[in-house]
Amino acid sequence: MALVLLAIALGVCNSSGSAATGADSIARWFESGRCPALTTISSSEHPPVAKRDAGGVILTAVPRLYGSRYFYDPTSRFALHLDIPEKNAETLILRVVSGAPPKGVPQRDLSKARTASGIKLGSSAAAVSAALGTPMIVNACGLERYVYQKPGEGLRLLTFTISHRRVVEIFDYQGVAYP
Secondary structure, three states, X not given: OHHHHHHHHHHHHHHHOOOOOOOHHHHHHHHOOOOHHHOOOOOOOOOOEOOOOOOOEEOOOOOOOOEEEEEEEOOOOEEEXXXXXXXXXXXXXXXXXXXXXXXXXOEOOOOXXXXXXXXXXXXXXXXXXXXXXXXXXXXXXXXXXXXEEOOOOOOEEEEEEEEOOEEEEEEEEEOOOOO
16 A cells, blocks of 8 residues: 555656646646656555655755745756645655746755755765665666655655766655544
């Protein structure tokens, strides 16, 4: 059951920004270059629990408000999709993008975004494993995705997409804990 929820959680980030609204071009920009095979993961094994980083990604320049929002840092070429659809649920995707966003995407300094243990975009794959332990690794599109469960109740995931042994995307999901 945990793996079915894992696939649903990873798919949530793709579907939330693709509603038929003016945000379509922004969602397409953000999703360009992402590997569709990594949005759902099916495996017979459960991701390991991360040794630390239960709090997920630390952001200082972005308000955490309900709704779906995108941000762009033109200096670092980092983009952020923050989706908080309901109380006690949150999806955050921080990634390196190749081009400037469509008009209307707010600019923020995202260069300091990192996990509590210091993992950030550009960190080495070895640094991720050293900080969090041995991951469940999923390979697709010439990329690796390191998948961890965060300690705590509910579905809580922290994943890192690796390209050329460097972190190019951080996916942080915290779902609602159900009794």
